[in-house]
Amino acid sequence: MVDQDAVRPVAAGPPAVPSLRWDEPPEGPVLVLLDQTRLPGEEVELVCTDVPALVQAIRTLAVRGAPLLGIAGAYGLALAAARGFDVEEAAELLAHARPTAVNLGYGVRRAADGYRRALEEGKGRDAAAAVALAEARALHREDIEASARMAEHGLALLGGLLPGGGYRILTHCNTGALVSGGEGTAFAVARAAHRVGELRRLWVDETRPLLQGARLTAYEAARCGMAYTVLADSAAGSLFAAGEVDAVLIGADRIAADGSVANKVGSYPLAVLARHHGVPFVVVAPTTTVDLETADGASIEVEQRAGSEVTEFPVPDGTGVMGAGGGISATSAGSAVPVAPAGAQAYNPAFDVTPPDLVSAIVTEAGVLSPVTGAGLAELCARSRQVTIS
Structure with a gap:
């Protein structure tokens, strides 16, 4: 109940x-x-x-x-x-x-x-x-401890990749305190950069269809006093083309044994854009997110969500609160209006999978893996277990 x-x-x-x-x-x-x-x-x-x-x-x-x-x-x-x-x-x-x-x-x-x-x-x-x-x-x-170590390792990685400082970081979905016992994963790295005065701008993808970026990451960034800007997911390419992105930082929901990364849908296109524009694409996740029993990206089960999340859009109720399900569903306080014709089919995977060759580095509490290989990932996880046991 x-x-x-x-x-x-x-x-x-x-x-x-x-x-x-x-x-x-x-x-x-x-x-x-x-x-x-x-x-x-x-x-x-x-x-x-x-x-x-x-x-x-x-x-x-x-x-x-x-x-x-x-x-x-x-x-x-x-x-x-x-x-x-x-x-x-x-x-x-x-x-x-x-x-x-x-x-x-x-x-x-x-x-x-x-x-x-x-x-x-x-x-x-x-x-x-x-x-x-x-x-x-x-x-x-x-x-909580892993979050702090990931922030430390990630900040050191950014310092090596971008020695000029003043980072302009693009992120997708929400990876802060709302997803963690501590300060988060990818967001924790950006927050660490902010603390030392090296975060010039946090670019926040809105993250359709449930708007975790616009609703949640922007919420956390504002409360932390970060300089941030929300953008439509489809606007990310123009940012890369204008040279306004220094690094992409995302989290992960599952990392397969070969280093393939399942994350909120929309992550894979960012990896492709980052590779084309020569921008580091960094995944930040604890070793508990690594699944060595899942061989590769094709073996990851991708959750399919209700099409109504795509074909409808929320309207506030009397209190100004949107509906449940990330503010998109009409099943709770708010209601929703259709934005597609009645009976329209919708494709709504919750995640997509980025292959390891598009990932510049994986940052974990046990350290940084770059380049991303299956052997390196297994070694990193083994090292993490040794640290935990000791």
């Missing part, structure tokens, strides 16, 4: 509430989410008391972003265990809520493995639930 909690008007500075938090009111444990479908107009918390509510929040993009989905999946499993629900059923529901995001399944498995291990050791269900929650909290802490 989902309850709507406090509604806060948006103000300057960091988000007033975290993207995700565990809480234990007298009625029982809950998972509290910042509803990203209500941004940038309002900061609204959703309170999930069970796994179906969390699955719905994931599918409607109230909570989104690869690292945060992993954390949400782990906490969701812990929630099921703590409230006495069927843990195996919960694991299945959560892991398949969004098929392309590998972190989601990773987080679910990690908490579920801890729960099962505790039961096998003869611990009771309450103790096993506590182990699942401990795993979720550990993953949350690790993501």
Whole structure:
């Protein structure tokens, strides 16, 4: 079940509430989410008391972003265990809520493995639930640490690639604090550049059809005091042609064993443009986003979303809030008007895949990989595991 909690008007500075938090009111444990479908107009918390509510929040993009989905999946499993629900059923529901995001399944498995291990050791269900929650909290802490290290490695990479400073960075979708336990992935690198006075301009793709760039990245950039400009996705080519882009920084939802990168649809065209114009195309993601069991880009399952996200456009309700599903669906507070003829077919993949030869570098918490090769990626992941274990 989902309850709507406090509604806060948006103000300057960091988000007033975290993207995700565990809480234990007298009625029982809950998972509290910042509803990203209500941004940038309002900061609204959703309170999930069970796994179906969390699955719905994931599918409607109230909570989104690869690292945060992993954390949400782990906490969701812990929630099921703590409230006495069927843990195996919960694991299945959560892991398949969004098929392309590998972190989601990773987080679910990690908490579920801890729960099962505790039961096998003869611990009771309450103790096993506590182990699942401990795993979720550990993953949350690790993501915060990974975000900081990615920002450090990414800033150093930019310094080597662009020694003149004053970076003009183009980004796509949203990769900041809204997708992470920390400051994010690609956005965290841009924010690090901003802190040291080296970010001249953050170019923000609007990111059709759900506008995560215009609604969410611009929201975060404004609150951080960055110089930023929102552009239509189709305008990116003119920026490259005018020599206004020094580097492209994006995140990832899954990185295959050969280095192919699945990210928000619209990322692949940016990689092609960047290669043509001699601009570095950099992917920033934790090693938990690397899926060595998926051989190549063709093996990545790409989520297909409802065509109405393309054929309809939102109109505000009485409060000025757009509909749910990233502000595009008419299924919630707002309504939508058709922008295509009735019955029009729509092609709406949530992601596209960029081949490794178009990726200049992959930045992870374990370091930077360039050039991007399957062998190098496997070595980087092995190094990350060694660091985590030690």
